[in-house]
Amino acid sequence: MYKIGELSKVLSVSTDTLRYYEKNGLLKPSGRSESGYRLYNDNDLRCLQFIVRAKSIGFSLNEIKELLSINLEKQDHSCGEVKSLTDLKLAQVEAKIMELTRFKDSLRLLSDACCGGEEAAIHCSILSALENVDDSFNRVN
Numbered sequence: 001m002y003k004i005g006e007l008s009k010v011l012s013v014s015t016d017t018l019r020y021y022e023k024n025g026l027l028k029p030s031g032r033s034e035s036g037y038r039l040y041n042d043n044d045l046r047c048l049q050f051i052v053r054a055k056s057i058g059f060s061l062n063e064i065k066e067l068l069s070i071n072l073e074k075q076d077h078s079c080g081e082v083k084s085l086t087d088l089k090l091a092q093v094e095a096k097i098m099e100l101t102r103f104k105d106s107l108r109l110l111s112d113a114c115c116g117g118e119e120a121a122i123h124c125s126i127l128s129a130l131e132n133v134d135d136s137f138n139r140v141n
Contacts, residue, residue: 002040
């Protein structure tokens with residue numbers, strides 16, 4: 001059995017994170033010690049490792065709940081369900097990458113157009129682009 005502090009060290013996460021997972025229904029301690037400490041067994045450790053790995057690749061807590069549910073009752077679910085969840089997450093990540101690429105391209109245009117000199121910002125091209133609706137900056141987005 002592990003106390004919450006021991007488990008947090010094994011997983012390299014804070015005790016607050018473990019409490020947060022418990023509060024959000026991802027984890028339940030196996031029991032409590034006589035002094036009230038949360039106690040976790042090896043199954044809880046494996047569950048938490050699953051949660052930490054899923055979180056590290058971008059799954060949200062709700063998605064992790066769904067994956068945990070499927071993992072606990074594998075016989076009642078298909079690989080297709082898991083693949084669908086993964087493909088949806090992949091599409092979300094790809095959309096975010098496209099959005100961030102647009103941001104990067106716009107910022108690059110703004111930065112490249114600016115002289116970066118010491119003169120007053122009265123004629124700053126970055127500020128002008130952000131003020132003007134018809135500027136080429138807006139066509140990038």
